[in-house]
Amino acid sequence: MPSLLANxxxxxxxxxxxxxxxxxxxxxxLTANLGANPVEFIQHATGDxxxxxxxxxxxxxxxxxxxxxxDLIRFRRMLGLFGFFYACLHFLTYLGPDQSFDLAAIWRxxxxxxxxxxxxxxxxxxxxxxxxxxxxxIRRLGGRRWQILHRAIYISVICGVIHYYWLxxxxxxxxLTYAAIVAVLLLWRLGxxxxxxxxxxxxxxxxxxxxxxx
Amino acid sequence: MLIQRKPSLTYADVTPKELYFNxxxxxxxxxxxxxxxxxxxxxxxxxxxxxxxHAGAKFTNLVKSPFSTTEKANSFEDVTHYNNFYEFGxxxxxxxxxxxxxxxxxxxxxxxxxxxxxRKFTMDEIQKLAPLEERIYRHRCVEGWSIVVPWxxxxxxxxxxxxxxxxxxxxxxxxxxWDLGQMPKARPELAGIEFPYVEGLRMDEAMHPLTxxxxxxxxxxxxxxxxxxxxxxxxxxxxxxxIKSIVKIKFVAKxxxxxxxxxxxxxxxxxxxxxxxxxxxxxxxxxxxxxxxIFRRNTLMFNGYQDQVANLYTGMDLKKYY
Numbered sequence: 044m045p046s047l048l049a050n051x052x053x054x055x056x057x058x059x060x061x062x063x064x065x066x067x068x069x070x071x072x073l074t075a076n077l078g079a080n081p082v083e084f085i086q087h088a089t090g091d092x093x094x095x096x097x098x099x100x101x102x103x104x105x106x107x108x109x110x111x112x113x114d115l116i117r118f119r120r121m122l123g124l125f126g127f128f129y130a131c132l133h134f135l136t137y138l139g140p141d142q143s144f145d146l147a148a149i150w151r152x153x154x155x156x157x158x159x160x161x162x163x164x165x166x167x168x169x170x171x172x173x174x175x176x177x178x179x180x181i182r183r184l185g186g187r188r189w190q191i192l193h194r195a196i197y198i199s200v201i202c203g204v205i206h207y208y209w210l211x212x213x214x215x216x217x218x219l220t221y222a223a224i225v226a227v228l229l230l231w232r233l234g235x236x237x238x239x240x241x242x243x244x245x246x247x248x249x250x251x252x253x254x255x256x257x
Numbered sequence: 258m259l260i261q262r263k264p265s266l267t268y269a270d271v272t273p274k275e276l277y278f279n280x281x282x283x284x285x286x287x288x289x290x291x292x293x294x295x296x297x298x299x300x301x302x303x304x305x306x307x308x309x310x311h312a313g314a315k316f317t318n319l320v321k322s323p324f325s326t327t328e329k330a331n332s333f334e335d336v337t338h339y340n341n342f343y344e345f346g347x348x349x350x351x352x353x354x355x356x357x358x359x360x361x362x363x364x365x366x367x368x369x370x371x372x373x374x375x376r377k378f379t380m381d382e383i384q385k386l387a388p389l390e391e392r393i394y395r396h397r398c399v400e401g402w403s404i405v406v407p408w409x410x411x412x413x414x415x416x417x418x419x420x421x422x423x424x425x426x427x428x429x430x431x432x433x434x435w436d437l438g439q440m441p442k443a444r445p446e447l448a449g450i451e452f453p454y455v456e457g458l459r460m461d462e463a464m465h466p467l468t469x470x471x472x473x474x475x476x477x478x479x480x481x482x483x484x485x486x487x488x489x490x491x492x493x494x495x496x497x498x499x500i501k502s503i504v505k506i507k508f509v510a511k512x513x514x515x516x517x518x519x520x521x522x523x524x525x526x527x528x529x530x531x532x533x534x535x536x537x538x539x540x541x542x543x544x545x546x547x548x549x550x551i552f553r554r555n556t557l558m559f560n561g562y563q564d565q566v567a568n569l570y571t572g573m574d575l576k577k578y579y
Contacts, residue, residue: 050553075355078339078349078350078443079331079334079335079336079338079339079548079549080339080349080402080546080548081551082546083402083546101272138552139552140546140551140552141553143552143553152541156539156540156541157539158539158540162502209539210539212449213343213347213448213520213521214347214447214448214449215449215451216447216449256399
Protein backbone atom coordinates (compact mmCIF):
# COMPACT_ATOMS: atom_id res chain seq x y z
CA MET A 44 0.00 0.00 0.00
CA PRO A 45 2.61 2.66 0.98
CA SER A 46 4.65 1.90 -2.15
CA LEU A 47 1.54 2.12 -4.29
CA LEU A 48 0.79 5.54 -2.83
CA ALA A 49 4.31 6.68 -3.56
CA ASN A 50 4.16 5.50 -7.16
CA UNK A 51 4.04 8.43 -9.54
CA UNK A 52 1.44 6.72 -11.78
CA UNK A 53 -1.16 6.33 -9.02
CA UNK A 54 -2.29 9.88 -9.62
CA UNK A 55 -3.61 8.99 -13.08
CA UNK A 56 -6.40 6.60 -12.05
CA UNK A 57 -7.34 8.89 -9.18
CA UNK A 58 -7.55 11.85 -11.56
CA UNK A 59 -9.82 9.85 -13.87
CA UNK A 60 -11.88 8.69 -10.92
CA UNK A 61 -12.46 12.32 -9.91
CA UNK A 62 -13.86 12.97 -13.38
CA UNK A 63 -16.48 10.24 -13.05
CA UNK A 64 -19.18 12.52 -11.55
CA UNK A 65 -18.78 14.88 -14.52
CA UNK A 66 -18.83 11.93 -16.92
CA UNK A 67 -22.06 10.69 -15.39
CA UNK A 68 -23.65 14.11 -15.84
CA UNK A 69 -22.55 14.35 -19.46
CA UNK A 70 -23.80 10.84 -20.17
CA UNK A 71 -27.14 11.57 -18.54
CA UNK A 72 -27.42 14.81 -20.51
CA LEU A 73 -26.75 13.02 -23.80
CA THR A 74 -29.31 10.33 -23.04
CA ALA A 75 -31.94 12.83 -21.81
CA ASN A 76 -31.75 11.29 -18.39
CA LEU A 77 -31.42 14.30 -16.12
CA GLY A 78 -35.00 14.13 -14.88
CA ALA A 79 -37.75 16.68 -15.29
CA ASN A 80 -35.59 19.56 -14.08
CA PRO A 81 -32.14 19.10 -15.64
CA VAL A 82 -30.73 22.41 -14.42
CA GLU A 83 -31.60 21.59 -10.84
CA PHE A 84 -30.22 18.09 -11.26
CA ILE A 85 -26.86 19.43 -12.42
CA GLN A 86 -26.89 22.13 -9.76
CA HIS A 87 -27.50 19.66 -6.96
CA ALA A 88 -25.01 17.12 -8.30
CA THR A 89 -22.20 19.65 -8.69
CA GLY A 90 -22.95 21.15 -5.27
CA ASP A 91 -22.90 17.72 -3.68
CA UNK A 92 -19.62 16.81 -5.34
CA UNK A 93 -18.03 20.09 -4.30
CA UNK A 94 -18.76 19.24 -0.68
CA UNK A 95 -17.61 15.66 -1.11
CA UNK A 96 -14.28 16.71 -2.59
CA UNK A 97 -13.70 19.38 0.04
CA UNK A 98 -14.47 16.86 2.78
CA UNK A 99 -12.08 14.39 1.13
CA UNK A 100 -9.41 17.07 1.01
CA UNK A 101 -9.88 17.79 4.69
CA UNK A 102 -9.68 14.11 5.59
CA UNK A 103 -6.24 13.62 4.04
CA UNK A 104 -4.28 15.00 6.98
CA UNK A 105 -6.09 13.02 9.70
CA UNK A 106 -5.95 9.86 7.60
CA UNK A 107 -2.26 10.08 6.82
CA UNK A 108 -1.47 10.54 10.51
CA UNK A 109 -3.91 7.95 11.86
CA UNK A 110 -3.05 5.34 9.22
CA UNK A 111 0.61 6.31 9.14
CA UNK A 112 0.46 6.80 5.37
CA UNK A 113 2.36 10.06 4.81
CA ASP A 114 2.24 9.63 1.02
CA LEU A 115 -1.47 10.39 1.03
CA ILE A 116 -0.43 14.04 0.95
CA ARG A 117 0.36 13.61 -2.73
CA PHE A 118 -3.35 13.54 -3.54
CA ARG A 119 -4.54 16.41 -1.42
CA ARG A 120 -4.01 19.15 -3.97
CA MET A 121 -5.78 17.15 -6.68
CA LEU A 122 -8.81 16.54 -4.47
CA GLY A 123 -8.93 20.19 -3.46
CA LEU A 124 -8.69 21.36 -7.05
CA PHE A 125 -11.47 19.00 -8.08
CA GLY A 126 -13.54 20.48 -5.27
CA PHE A 127 -12.90 23.89 -6.82
CA PHE A 128 -13.67 22.53 -10.30
CA TYR A 129 -17.11 21.24 -9.25
CA ALA A 130 -17.68 24.48 -7.33
CA CYS A 131 -17.05 26.40 -10.58
CA LEU A 132 -19.58 24.27 -12.44
CA HIS A 133 -22.04 24.75 -9.59
CA PHE A 134 -21.51 28.52 -9.68
CA LEU A 135 -21.97 28.55 -13.47
CA THR A 136 -25.42 26.94 -13.15
CA TYR A 137 -26.30 29.82 -10.87
CA LEU A 138 -24.85 32.52 -13.13
CA GLY A 139 -26.47 31.22 -16.30
CA PRO A 140 -29.72 29.30 -15.95
CA ASP A 141 -30.70 30.83 -12.62
CA GLN A 142 -29.73 34.46 -13.16
CA SER A 143 -29.35 34.73 -16.96
CA PHE A 144 -25.90 36.34 -16.40
CA ASP A 145 -27.61 39.49 -15.09
CA LEU A 146 -24.73 40.82 -12.98
CA ALA A 147 -26.77 43.50 -11.21
CA ALA A 148 -29.39 40.95 -10.18
CA ILE A 149 -26.69 38.53 -9.09
CA TRP A 150 -25.05 41.15 -6.91
CA ARG A 151 -28.39 42.03 -5.29
CA UNK A 152 -29.07 38.35 -4.72
CA UNK A 153 -25.70 37.78 -3.08
CA UNK A 154 -26.13 40.79 -0.83
CA UNK A 155 -29.72 40.03 0.10
CA UNK A 156 -29.98 36.27 0.58
CA UNK A 157 -27.95 34.70 3.35
CA UNK A 158 -28.03 31.31 1.67
CA UNK A 159 -26.52 32.77 -1.49
CA UNK A 160 -24.13 34.94 0.54
CA UNK A 161 -22.61 31.97 2.35
CA UNK A 162 -22.49 29.90 -0.83
CA UNK A 163 -20.74 32.71 -2.65
CA UNK A 164 -18.33 33.20 0.26
CA UNK A 165 -17.50 29.51 0.20
CA UNK A 166 -16.77 29.74 -3.51
CA UNK A 167 -14.73 32.97 -3.40
CA UNK A 168 -12.55 31.64 -0.58
CA UNK A 169 -11.55 28.73 -2.78
CA UNK A 170 -10.22 30.96 -5.57
CA UNK A 171 -6.96 32.10 -3.88
CA UNK A 172 -6.42 28.56 -2.66
CA UNK A 173 -6.72 27.18 -6.18
CA UNK A 174 -4.38 29.87 -7.54
CA UNK A 175 -1.73 29.30 -4.88
CA UNK A 176 -1.92 25.54 -5.05
CA UNK A 177 1.29 25.21 -7.08
CA UNK A 178 4.77 24.42 -5.77
CA UNK A 179 5.93 27.82 -7.04
CA UNK A 180 3.40 29.61 -4.89
CA ILE A 181 4.33 27.59 -1.81
CA ARG A 182 7.93 28.72 -2.35
CA ARG A 183 6.94 32.33 -2.96
CA LEU A 184 4.71 32.53 0.11
CA GLY A 185 6.86 30.39 2.31
CA GLY A 186 5.50 27.22 3.87
CA ARG A 187 4.21 28.84 7.04
CA ARG A 188 2.29 31.65 5.36
CA TRP A 189 0.99 29.29 2.69
CA GLN A 190 -0.35 27.01 5.38
CA ILE A 191 -2.14 29.85 7.17
CA LEU A 192 -3.70 31.00 3.91
CA HIS A 193 -4.89 27.51 3.08
CA ARG A 194 -6.71 27.23 6.37
CA ALA A 195 -9.35 29.27 4.56
CA ILE A 196 -10.67 25.92 3.38
CA TYR A 197 -12.06 25.38 6.89
CA ILE A 198 -14.20 28.49 6.56
CA SER A 199 -15.11 27.64 2.98
CA VAL A 200 -16.37 24.18 3.81
CA ILE A 201 -18.29 25.43 6.84
CA CYS A 202 -19.94 28.05 4.62
CA GLY A 203 -20.67 25.33 2.07
CA VAL A 204 -22.47 23.18 4.60
CA ILE A 205 -24.48 26.15 5.90
CA HIS A 206 -25.39 26.98 2.29
CA TYR A 207 -26.74 23.44 1.87
CA TYR A 208 -28.54 23.53 5.22
CA TRP A 209 -30.27 26.81 4.38
CA LEU A 210 -31.31 25.54 0.98
CA UNK A 211 -33.36 22.53 2.01
CA UNK A 212 -36.99 22.98 2.90
CA UNK A 213 -37.27 20.57 5.77
CA UNK A 214 -35.14 17.50 5.19
CA UNK A 215 -32.05 18.55 7.10
CA UNK A 216 -30.63 15.05 7.53
CA UNK A 217 -28.26 15.27 4.56
CA UNK A 218 -26.73 18.68 5.28
CA LEU A 219 -26.44 17.65 8.92
CA THR A 220 -24.51 14.56 7.87
CA TYR A 221 -21.99 16.77 6.11
CA ALA A 222 -21.93 19.04 9.16
CA ALA A 223 -21.13 16.07 11.41
CA ILE A 224 -18.29 14.87 9.16
CA VAL A 225 -16.81 18.36 8.90
CA ALA A 226 -17.10 18.78 12.67
CA VAL A 227 -15.18 15.54 13.26
CA LEU A 228 -12.46 16.55 10.80
CA LEU A 229 -12.03 20.00 12.32
CA LEU A 230 -12.22 18.80 15.93
CA TRP A 231 -9.54 16.22 15.18
CA ARG A 232 -7.30 19.09 14.07
CA LEU A 233 -8.05 21.02 17.22
CA GLY A 234 -7.22 17.96 19.34
CA UNK A 235 -4.07 17.31 17.36
CA UNK A 236 -2.98 20.92 17.78
CA UNK A 237 -3.62 20.89 21.53
CA UNK A 238 -1.59 17.70 21.96
CA UNK A 239 1.29 19.06 19.91
CA UNK A 240 1.23 22.34 21.82
CA UNK A 241 1.33 20.67 25.23
CA UNK A 242 4.18 18.53 23.98
CA UNK A 243 6.12 21.59 22.80
CA UNK A 244 5.53 23.31 26.13
CA UNK A 245 6.73 20.24 28.01
CA UNK A 246 9.80 19.94 25.83
CA UNK A 247 10.50 23.63 26.27
CA UNK A 248 10.11 23.31 30.03
CA UNK A 249 12.45 20.34 30.06
CA UNK A 250 15.07 22.19 28.06
CA UNK A 251 14.75 25.13 30.41
CA UNK A 252 15.18 22.91 33.46
CA UNK A 253 18.13 21.19 31.84
CA UNK A 254 19.84 24.51 31.12
CA UNK A 255 19.07 25.83 34.60
CA UNK A 256 20.64 22.85 36.30
CA UNK A 257 23.58 22.92 33.91
CA MET B 258 -69.92 -26.61 -25.24
CA LEU B 259 -69.90 -23.09 -23.92
CA ILE B 260 -68.34 -20.58 -26.23
CA GLN B 261 -67.23 -17.57 -24.25
CA ARG B 262 -67.25 -14.27 -25.96
CA LYS B 263 -64.29 -12.17 -25.14
CA PRO B 264 -65.22 -8.75 -23.78
CA SER B 265 -64.57 -6.01 -26.27
CA LEU B 266 -61.26 -4.28 -25.97
CA THR B 267 -60.95 -0.96 -24.18
CA TYR B 268 -58.27 1.68 -24.44
CA ALA B 269 -56.77 0.22 -21.32
CA ASP B 270 -55.89 -2.93 -23.24
CA VAL B 271 -53.76 -1.05 -25.69
CA THR B 272 -50.92 -0.28 -23.35
CA PRO B 273 -50.74 -1.98 -20.00
CA LYS B 274 -50.15 0.62 -17.34
CA GLU B 275 -46.97 -1.03 -16.02
CA LEU B 276 -45.56 -0.80 -19.49
CA TYR B 277 -46.17 2.82 -20.03
CA PHE B 278 -44.87 3.65 -16.59
CA ASN B 279 -41.75 1.77 -17.57
CA UNK B 280 -41.28 3.64 -20.81
CA UNK B 281 -38.44 5.62 -19.31
CA UNK B 282 -36.60 2.47 -18.30
CA UNK B 283 -37.11 1.08 -21.76
CA UNK B 284 -35.75 4.22 -23.38
CA UNK B 285 -32.83 4.19 -21.02
CA UNK B 286 -32.06 0.64 -22.09
CA UNK B 287 -32.13 1.76 -25.69
CA UNK B 288 -29.77 4.57 -24.86
CA UNK B 289 -27.43 2.09 -23.21
CA UNK B 290 -27.41 0.01 -26.35
CA UNK B 291 -26.15 3.13 -28.03
CA UNK B 292 -28.99 2.97 -30.51
CA UNK B 293 -30.16 6.51 -30.18
CA UNK B 294 -28.09 8.34 -27.64
CA UNK B 295 -28.76 11.73 -29.11
CA UNK B 296 -32.29 11.03 -30.26
CA UNK B 297 -33.30 10.15 -26.69
CA UNK B 298 -35.20 13.31 -25.99
CA UNK B 299 -36.96 13.38 -29.34
CA UNK B 300 -37.88 9.75 -29.03
CA UNK B 301 -39.49 10.53 -25.72
CA UNK B 302 -41.55 13.26 -27.30
CA UNK B 303 -42.79 10.90 -29.96
CA UNK B 304 -43.88 8.25 -27.49
CA UNK B 305 -45.31 10.75 -25.08
CA UNK B 306 -46.51 13.89 -26.86
CA UNK B 307 -46.37 16.75 -24.35
CA UNK B 308 -49.78 17.35 -22.89
CA UNK B 309 -51.36 14.75 -25.10
CA UNK B 310 -53.99 12.23 -24.13
CA HIS B 311 -52.58 8.86 -23.23
CA ALA B 312 -53.36 5.32 -24.10
CA GLY B 313 -55.77 4.02 -21.52
CA ALA B 314 -57.54 7.36 -21.21
CA LYS B 315 -60.37 6.68 -18.88
CA PHE B 316 -62.42 9.81 -18.97
CA THR B 317 -64.27 10.69 -22.11
CA ASN B 318 -66.63 13.58 -22.82
CA LEU B 319 -64.64 15.93 -20.66
CA VAL B 320 -66.05 19.42 -20.56
CA LYS B 321 -63.60 22.05 -21.77
CA SER B 322 -63.18 24.86 -19.31
CA PRO B 323 -62.90 28.61 -19.92
CA PHE B 324 -60.45 28.66 -17.01
CA SER B 325 -57.91 26.66 -19.03
CA THR B 326 -54.71 28.34 -20.08
CA THR B 327 -53.61 28.11 -23.70
CA GLU B 328 -50.03 27.54 -22.57
CA LYS B 329 -48.47 24.28 -23.56
CA ALA B 330 -48.91 21.58 -20.95
CA ASN B 331 -45.86 19.80 -19.59
CA SER B 332 -45.24 16.22 -20.58
CA PHE B 333 -46.98 13.48 -18.60
CA GLU B 334 -43.49 12.13 -17.96
CA ASP B 335 -42.38 15.34 -16.21
CA VAL B 336 -45.52 15.71 -14.15
CA THR B 337 -45.29 12.11 -12.93
CA HIS B 338 -41.56 12.03 -12.18
CA TYR B 339 -41.03 15.31 -10.38
CA ASN B 340 -43.23 15.31 -7.33
CA ASN B 341 -43.24 16.68 -3.83
CA PHE B 342 -45.19 14.04 -1.94
CA TYR B 343 -43.24 13.55 1.29
CA GLU B 344 -45.36 10.57 2.35
CA PHE B 345 -43.45 8.66 -0.33
CA GLY B 346 -40.00 10.17 0.19
CA UNK B 347 -38.45 13.60 -0.05
CA UNK B 348 -36.67 13.34 -3.40
CA UNK B 349 -38.52 14.53 -6.47
CA UNK B 350 -38.30 11.12 -8.13
CA UNK B 351 -39.13 9.17 -4.96
CA UNK B 352 -42.96 9.25 -5.20
CA UNK B 353 -42.87 7.80 -8.73
CA UNK B 354 -40.94 4.84 -7.32
CA UNK B 355 -42.51 4.44 -3.91
CA UNK B 356 -46.19 5.19 -4.56
CA UNK B 357 -46.85 2.59 -7.25
CA UNK B 358 -48.36 0.03 -4.85
CA UNK B 359 -50.42 2.54 -2.92
CA UNK B 360 -54.01 1.23 -2.73
CA UNK B 361 -56.51 3.90 -3.77
CA UNK B 362 -59.52 1.63 -3.98
CA UNK B 363 -61.69 1.33 -1.99
CA UNK B 364 -61.46 4.95 -0.89
CA UNK B 365 -63.80 7.13 1.07
CA UNK B 366 -63.71 10.82 1.82
CA UNK B 367 -65.35 11.82 5.05
CA UNK B 368 -67.03 15.23 5.07
CA UNK B 369 -67.53 16.55 8.57
CA UNK B 370 -67.84 19.58 10.79
CA UNK B 371 -70.10 22.56 10.37
CA UNK B 372 -72.39 21.10 7.71
CA UNK B 373 -76.03 20.05 7.66
CA UNK B 374 -75.30 16.71 6.05
CA UNK B 375 -72.19 14.99 7.29
CA ARG B 376 -71.45 12.07 5.03
CA LYS B 377 -68.85 9.83 3.50
CA PHE B 378 -68.29 9.77 -0.24
CA THR B 379 -66.91 6.89 -2.24
CA MET B 380 -64.76 7.76 -5.22
CA ASP B 381 -67.54 6.58 -7.48
CA GLU B 382 -69.93 9.00 -5.85
CA ILE B 383 -67.48 11.87 -6.06
CA GLN B 384 -66.88 11.36 -9.75
CA LYS B 385 -70.61 11.53 -10.41
CA LEU B 386 -71.27 14.73 -8.49
CA ALA B 387 -70.75 16.90 -11.53
CA PRO B 388 -69.72 16.66 -15.18
CA LEU B 389 -65.96 16.24 -15.21
CA GLU B 390 -64.04 19.13 -16.72
CA GLU B 391 -60.56 19.34 -18.10
CA ARG B 392 -58.82 22.38 -16.68
CA ILE B 393 -55.35 23.26 -17.86
CA TYR B 394 -53.80 25.18 -14.99
CA ARG B 395 -50.44 26.69 -14.23
CA HIS B 396 -48.99 25.16 -11.07
CA ARG B 397 -46.27 27.05 -9.19
CA CYS B 398 -44.25 25.43 -6.44
CA VAL B 399 -42.96 27.52 -3.53
CA GLU B 400 -39.51 26.16 -4.40
CA GLY B 401 -39.42 28.15 -7.63
CA TRP B 402 -40.45 25.72 -10.36
CA SER B 403 -43.68 25.48 -12.30
CA ILE B 404 -45.63 23.19 -14.58
CA VAL B 405 -48.78 23.33 -16.70
CA VAL B 406 -51.14 20.42 -16.09
CA PRO B 407 -54.42 19.34 -17.69
CA TRP B 408 -56.28 18.39 -14.51
CA UNK B 409 -59.66 16.68 -14.44
CA UNK B 410 -62.31 17.48 -11.87
CA UNK B 411 -64.94 20.02 -10.96
CA UNK B 412 -65.21 23.05 -8.71
CA UNK B 413 -64.95 22.12 -5.05
CA UNK B 414 -68.01 24.28 -4.36
CA UNK B 415 -70.21 21.58 -5.95
CA UNK B 416 -69.38 19.22 -3.12
CA UNK B 417 -69.50 21.98 -0.54
CA UNK B 418 -73.00 23.09 -1.57
CA UNK B 419 -74.20 19.51 -1.45
CA UNK B 420 -73.31 19.08 2.22
CA UNK B 421 -74.71 22.54 3.08
CA UNK B 422 -72.22 24.31 5.33
CA UNK B 423 -73.77 26.08 8.32
CA UNK B 424 -73.12 29.79 8.91
CA UNK B 425 -70.45 28.79 11.43
CA UNK B 426 -68.30 27.33 8.66
CA UNK B 427 -65.62 29.93 7.94
CA UNK B 428 -62.80 27.66 6.80
CA UNK B 429 -62.35 24.23 5.27
CA UNK B 430 -59.73 21.85 6.64
CA UNK B 431 -58.36 19.01 4.53
CA UNK B 432 -56.48 15.92 5.61
CA UNK B 433 -54.39 13.48 3.56
CA UNK B 434 -54.24 9.77 4.07
CA TRP B 435 -51.47 8.63 6.41
CA ASP B 436 -50.79 4.92 6.38
CA LEU B 437 -47.33 3.98 7.61
CA GLY B 438 -47.84 0.45 6.33
CA GLN B 439 -48.00 1.83 2.81
CA MET B 440 -45.96 4.95 3.43
CA PRO B 441 -42.94 3.87 5.45
CA LYS B 442 -41.23 7.18 4.72
CA ALA B 443 -44.05 9.27 6.15
CA ARG B 444 -42.27 9.89 9.46
CA PRO B 445 -41.45 13.35 10.79
CA GLU B 446 -37.80 12.45 11.41
CA LEU B 447 -37.38 11.48 7.76
CA ALA B 448 -39.50 14.13 6.11
CA GLY B 449 -39.12 17.06 8.47
CA ILE B 450 -42.87 17.64 8.56
CA GLU B 451 -45.69 16.22 10.69
CA PHE B 452 -48.24 13.74 9.43
CA PRO B 453 -50.99 13.43 8.45
CA TYR B 454 -50.56 16.29 6.00
CA VAL B 455 -53.18 18.93 6.64
CA GLU B 456 -54.22 21.96 4.64
CA GLY B 457 -56.91 24.58 4.74
CA LEU B 458 -58.70 27.32 2.87
CA ARG B 459 -60.85 30.24 3.85
CA MET B 460 -64.47 29.58 2.93
CA ASP B 461 -64.54 32.08 0.07
CA GLU B 462 -61.32 30.60 -1.35
CA ALA B 463 -62.75 27.12 -1.16
CA MET B 464 -65.97 28.24 -2.85
CA HIS B 465 -64.16 30.03 -5.66
CA PRO B 466 -64.90 28.32 -8.99
CA LEU B 467 -61.16 27.99 -9.77
CA THR B 468 -60.69 25.78 -6.73
CA UNK B 469 -60.73 22.33 -8.23
CA UNK B 470 -61.60 19.02 -6.63
CA UNK B 471 -59.37 16.89 -8.80
CA UNK B 472 -59.75 13.24 -9.72
CA UNK B 473 -57.58 12.97 -12.80
CA UNK B 474 -55.10 14.42 -15.24
CA UNK B 475 -54.10 13.89 -18.85
CA UNK B 476 -57.41 12.19 -19.59
CA UNK B 477 -56.97 9.51 -16.96
CA UNK B 478 -57.23 8.98 -13.19
CA UNK B 479 -54.58 10.61 -11.04
CA UNK B 480 -51.38 8.60 -10.88
CA UNK B 481 -50.56 7.67 -7.29
CA UNK B 482 -47.59 10.00 -7.11
CA UNK B 483 -49.77 12.94 -8.13
CA UNK B 484 -52.20 12.50 -5.25
CA UNK B 485 -54.56 9.70 -6.23
CA UNK B 486 -57.40 9.21 -6.03
CA UNK B 487 -58.59 12.70 -5.15
CA UNK B 488 -56.79 15.96 -4.42
CA UNK B 489 -57.27 19.69 -4.42
CA UNK B 490 -55.81 22.09 -6.96
CA UNK B 491 -55.77 25.77 -6.08
CA UNK B 492 -53.91 27.31 -9.00
CA UNK B 493 -53.23 30.77 -7.55
CA UNK B 494 -51.53 29.38 -4.46
CA UNK B 495 -48.17 27.66 -4.03
CA UNK B 496 -48.34 23.97 -4.81
CA UNK B 497 -48.20 22.73 -1.23
CA UNK B 498 -51.68 24.18 -0.67
CA UNK B 499 -53.04 21.68 -3.21
CA ILE B 500 -53.29 18.74 -0.83
CA LYS B 501 -53.11 15.20 -2.19
CA SER B 502 -54.88 11.89 -1.45
CA ILE B 503 -57.64 13.45 0.65
CA VAL B 504 -59.48 11.34 3.24
CA LYS B 505 -61.14 14.06 5.28
CA ILE B 506 -62.75 17.41 4.62
CA LYS B 507 -63.94 19.34 7.64
CA PHE B 508 -65.81 22.63 7.65
CA VAL B 509 -64.67 24.62 10.66
CA ALA B 510 -65.14 27.98 12.37
CA LYS B 511 -61.49 28.86 12.93
CA UNK B 512 -58.44 28.95 10.70
CA UNK B 513 -57.15 25.36 10.69
CA UNK B 514 -53.48 24.45 11.11
CA UNK B 515 -51.59 23.63 7.92
CA UNK B 516 -48.58 21.33 7.70
CA UNK B 517 -45.92 23.63 6.27
CA UNK B 518 -46.87 26.44 8.58
CA UNK B 519 -46.50 24.05 11.51
CA UNK B 520 -43.09 23.05 10.20
CA UNK B 521 -41.91 26.63 9.72
CA UNK B 522 -44.38 29.42 10.40
CA UNK B 523 -41.84 32.08 9.47
CA UNK B 524 -41.55 30.78 5.90
CA UNK B 525 -44.95 29.32 5.02
CA UNK B 526 -48.14 31.18 5.77
CA UNK B 527 -51.74 30.05 5.75
CA UNK B 528 -52.54 31.94 2.55
CA UNK B 529 -49.41 31.23 0.51
CA UNK B 530 -50.72 32.98 -2.58
CA UNK B 531 -48.27 33.04 -5.45
CA UNK B 532 -46.76 36.51 -5.21
CA UNK B 533 -43.61 37.65 -7.03
CA UNK B 534 -43.34 40.68 -4.70
CA UNK B 535 -43.22 38.74 -1.45
CA UNK B 536 -40.07 36.69 -1.24
CA UNK B 537 -39.55 33.53 0.66
CA UNK B 538 -37.23 34.46 3.54
CA UNK B 539 -34.47 32.48 1.87
CA UNK B 540 -35.06 32.95 -1.84
CA UNK B 541 -36.73 35.26 -4.32
CA UNK B 542 -40.17 34.41 -5.65
CA UNK B 543 -39.90 36.85 -8.55
CA UNK B 544 -38.99 34.14 -11.05
CA UNK B 545 -39.63 30.49 -11.66
CA UNK B 546 -38.30 27.72 -13.82
CA UNK B 547 -40.95 26.09 -15.96
CA UNK B 548 -39.98 22.44 -16.24
CA UNK B 549 -38.55 21.89 -19.69
CA UNK B 550 -36.99 25.35 -19.82
CA ILE B 551 -33.46 26.41 -18.93
CA PHE B 552 -33.80 30.05 -17.99
CA ARG B 553 -36.25 31.36 -15.45
CA ARG B 554 -39.36 33.27 -16.39
CA ASN B 555 -41.18 35.93 -14.39
CA THR B 556 -43.66 34.72 -11.83
CA LEU B 557 -47.10 36.30 -12.24
CA MET B 558 -49.19 37.79 -9.46
CA PHE B 559 -51.55 35.11 -8.15
CA ASN B 560 -49.83 32.85 -10.67
CA GLY B 561 -51.65 34.70 -13.47
CA TYR B 562 -55.12 34.32 -11.92
CA GLN B 563 -55.21 37.88 -10.62
CA ASP B 564 -58.37 38.84 -12.56
CA GLN B 565 -60.28 35.98 -11.01
CA VAL B 566 -59.05 36.01 -7.43
CA ALA B 567 -57.57 39.42 -6.50
CA ASN B 568 -60.94 40.54 -5.12
CA LEU B 569 -60.75 37.83 -2.45
CA TYR B 570 -57.93 39.76 -0.83
CA THR B 571 -59.04 43.36 -1.21
CA GLY B 572 -57.65 45.46 1.63
CA MET B 573 -55.44 42.67 2.92
CA ASP B 574 -51.72 43.24 3.45
CA LEU B 575 -50.31 40.37 1.42
CA LYS B 576 -46.88 40.85 2.97
CA LYS B 577 -48.37 40.26 6.38
CA TYR B 578 -50.71 37.48 5.29
CA TYR B 579 -48.19 35.58 3.19
